[in-house]
Amino acid sequence: MFDTLTGSVSSVLSKIRGKKVITEKEVTDSLLLIKEALLKADVSYDVAQVFIEEAKKYALGQERIETVNADEQFIASVHKTLVNLIGSEDKGLKLEPIEKTSVVLLFGLQGSGKTTSAAKLARYYKSKRRVMLVGLDVHRPAAMEQLRVLADSIGVHSYIDTKEKKAYKILKKALVSAKKEMCNLVIVDTAGRLEIDDEMMLELRRIQNTVKVHDKILVVDSTIGQSLFDVASSFKNAIGIDGVLLTKFDSDVKGGAALSLKYATGSDVRFIGTGEHTEDLDEFDAERFASRILGMGDIVKLVAKAQEAISQKEAEEMLQKVIENNFDFNDFLLQIDASNKMGGITKIMDMMPNMPSNIDKSLIDKQERQIKQFKAIIQSMTKKERLSLFPLNNSRKMRIANGSGTNMYEINQLIKQFDMVKNMLGSKNKMANLMKNMEGMGLSMDDLNKLM
Ligand SMILES: Nc1nc2c(ncn2[C@@H]2O[C@H](COP(=O)(O)OP(=O)(O)OP(=O)(O)O)[C@@H](O)[C@H]2O)c(=O)[nH]1
Ligand SMILES: [Mg+2]
Numbered sequence: 001m002f003d004t005l006t007g008s009v010s011s012v013l014s015k016i017r018g019k020k021v022i023t024e025k026e027v028t029d030s031l032l033l034i035k036e037a038l039l040k041a042d043v044s045y046d047v048a049q050v051f052i053e054e055a056k057k058y059a060l061g062q063e064r065i066e067t068v069n070a071d072e073q074f075i076a077s078v079h080k081t082l083v084n085l086i087g088s089e090d091k092g093l094k095l096e097p098i099e100k101t102s103v104v105l106l107f108g109l110q111g112s113g114k115t116t117s118a119a120k121l122a123r124y125y126k127s128k129r130r131v132m133l134v135g136l137d138v139h140r141p142a143a144m145e146q147l148r149v150l151a152d153s154i155g156v157h158s159y160i161d162t163k164e165k166k167a168y169k170i171l172k173k174a175l176v177s178a179k180k181e182m183c184n185l186v187i188v189d190t191a192g193r194l195e196i197d198d199e200m201m202l203e204l205r206r207i208q209n210t211v212k213v214h215d216k217i218l219v220v221d222s223t224i225g226q227s228l229f230d231v232a233s234s235f236k237n238a239i240g241i242d243g244v245l246l247t248k249f250d251s252d253v254k255g256g257a258a259l260s261l262k263y264a265t266g267s268d269v270r271f272i273g274t275g276e277h278t279e280d281l282d283e284f285d286a287e288r289f290a291s292r293i294l295g296m297g298d299i300v301k302l303v304a305k306a307q308e309a310i311s312q313k314e315a316e317e318m319l320q321k322v323i324e325n326n327f328d329f330n331d332f333l334l335q336i337d338a339s340n341k342m343g344g345i346t347k348i349m350d351m352m353p354n355m356p357s358n359i360d361k362s363l364i365d366k367q368e369r370q371i372k373q374f375k376a377i378i379q380s381m382t383k384k385e386r387l388s389l390f391p392l393n394n395s396r397k398m399r400i401a402n403g404s405g406t407n408m409y410e411i412n413q414l415i416k417q418f419d420m421v422k423n424m425l426g427s428k429n430k431m432a433n434l435m436k437n438m439e440g441m442g443l444s445m446d447d448l449n450k451l452m
Contacts, residue, residue, distance in 0.1 A: 002255035002293060008037040010295030013075055022070045027059050034078065042225050042256025047085070047263045055081040079290050087262040088286035090243060090270060093121065094215045095185065098129065101178055103186045103211055106245070107204055108219035109231060110192035113247030113273055115143060117219050118189040119150035120273060120281035121245075129185035132157040134174040136167040136207065137191040147189050154278055157181050167191070167203050168210040175211060188213075196231065201238040208239050216242045218265060222252035222272075232264040241265045246284065247273035258289060327422050328388040333378045335421070336371055373406055374414050380404040388418075 012033045016022060031052045038048040059077040095102040104121070106114045115137075122131045133151045135158070137143035144160035151158030159174035171188060178186050190207070193200045207213070218241045220228065235241055244261050249272040252258065261269050269284040314334065321327045378386060380403030385392065392400070397411045 002041065002253065004253070005037055005041040005255050006293055006295050008040070009034055009293055012037070013078070013294060016071045016074055019071045022074055024060060027056065027074065030074075031055050031059075031078075038256075038259065041254040041259070043259045044226060044229060044256075044264075047260045050263065051081060051085055054084065075294065079294055082259075082290035082293060083286045085262065086259060086269070086286040086289055088268045088270075088284050090268040091283050091285075092270060093125070093185075093217075094242060095129070096214055098184055101175070101184050101186060102129075102214045103175070103188065104215045104217060105188045105190065105204075105207065105213045106217050106219050107190045107235065107239070108192060109196070109221070109224075110194050112192060112219045112221045112224075113245075114192060114219045115147055115150070115189050116276065116278075117245050117247060117271075117273055117281070118147065118187050119154060119278045121187050121271070122151065122156045123154045123278045124281055125185055126154065126156050130157070130181070130183045131185045131187060132159060132174070132178045132181065132183035134158070134171060134178075134186055134188045135160040136170055136188055138165050138167050138170070139191050143189075143191070150278065157183050166206075168206040171207055171211055196234040201234070204239050216240055217245050217270070218243075218267075219245045219247060220257060220261065222246050222248050222257040223254075224257055226256075228257055228260060229264050232261070236265060241267045243267050243270040245269075245271045245273065250274045250280070255293065258284075259293075329378045329381060329386040329418065332418050332421060333375065333386075336375050336378075370413070373404070373410055374417070376404040377401075377406055377411060377414050 012030050016026065016030060019026075034055075035048045035052045038051060039045065043051075055078055058081055059074055093102070093104055095104075106118050106121075108114050115135075118133055122133050125131055133147055133156060135144035135147040137147075141162040144162055148158045148160050157178070159170075159177050161170045161173065164170050164173075167190065174188075175186065188207070190204065191200070208216075216239060218232065218235050220231070224231065232241070244265055244267055246258055246261065246269050249258070258269065258272075261267075269286075272282050272284050274280045274282055321331060377400060380400045384390075385396065385400070392411070392415065394408075397408055401407050401411055
């Protein structure tokens with residue numbers, strides 16, 4: 001994601017890094033280069049201009065802090081300016097207290113991801129609220145069905161009416177049904193158009209005049225490019241925008257929309273869609289996003305994920321086993337699972353700071369395949385074999401290879417890595433090493449290590 005932008009911004013910053021003193025010219029030149037990178041990332045000229053002016057004011061206007069290096073202070077200024085520009089003070093949906101019913105309206109262009117996002121939000125909130133999804137796409141009955149299927153799959157209520165042609169009438173009836181079902185969060189999916197048209201806006205206005213809407217969320221495809229400004233201003237004029245949900249963040253190579261939305265809509269990006277599945281939704285975090293653009297990586301997320309993937313207790317138990325020389329294939333499997341839980345190597349790399357953008361993807365694919373293979377191999381072992389009480393002879397290896405659809409070479413590879421991890425774990429009696437052993441599975445966890 002945004003490899004080019006991150007690459008060019010970090011190369012500008014790398015020229016500054018290590019400097020004790022930075023001249024005004026160096027500040028201006030660096031900011032101009034960053035501006036160029038922003039423009040290439042499809043950020044509008046206005047936004048890029050605002051960024052450079054603010055950053056300059058901030059960087060030059062600040063008093064020199066003696067204890068902080070000039071380079072760090074400058075990078076911090078750029079970071080702060082970016083965060084202000086992107087802005088995300090508002091997080092999540094703006095909801096009424098739970099005893100009241102909150103109505104959230106999703107709107108946007110055709111194919112921007114409204115229906116999918118409605119389902120994602122329902123899933124996100126279903127543990128906190130009783131959710132009902134309402135389909136108002138009166139122009140395409142299939143779209144309503146799509147919403148119902150999604151609602152069923154995540155286990156929330158839904159209300160559709162494929163016969164009624166007036167969207168606002170469906171919503172009125174849906175709210176009655178929501179009361180009956182005691183749903184306190186109604187998420188409304190509306191129809192989209194290829195372009196903004198009057199009929200679409202009229203329909204939205206009618207909806208808004210019929211019921212009290214508590215949160216109006218514009219759904220925007222992050223690959224939209226410069227037309228973002230027209231879209232935002234039309235919806236803003238017609239019904240107003242409280243917040244933005246940015247979809248297809250996973251396929252956003254430029255980052256322009258994410259950078260410009262606050263400026264274009266005056267509202268914060270509250271959520272980002274990161275894939276096609278209903279679980280692929282995150283609250284947007286401007287600090288992290290800015291860090292990523294500056295090549296500082298998404299360290300916060302990486303650490304949180306690592307902690308989630310392997311609990312402290314599991315880690316300590318594993319360490320104890322190594323000390324007692326009982327580390328077995330079951331433990332190894334647990335670690336493989338932990339790396340899977342973190343989203344696989346590709347996602348981990350994406351979160352790491354200063355990762356070169358030209359990493360050989362085929363190599364990563366190969367390593368991910370190998371991890372899957374290792375899992376299959378261990379799962380084909382007998383209970384005793386998994387305990388690693390004796391060396392595996394050739395006939396056992398053959399049997400395991402047949403069972404897991406692998407071959408002798410791959411089994412030997414696994415044993416080699418297993419031994420490596422075991423030795424590494426045993427070498428230093430430290431929790432930090434536990435994370436490091438992931439290197440044995442092809443992960444570079446150096447940065448994580450420093451933090452643990
Ligand atoms: N990769 C990716 N795909 C997404 C995301 N959100 C939605 N999609 C895909 O985008 C396409 C359109 O999504 P929909 O939810 O049907 O869009 P919509 O705005 O409801 O479309 P209309 O009802 O036709 O206006 C589908 O193929 C979705 O799977 C996302 O965050 N990432
Ligand atoms: Mg739809």
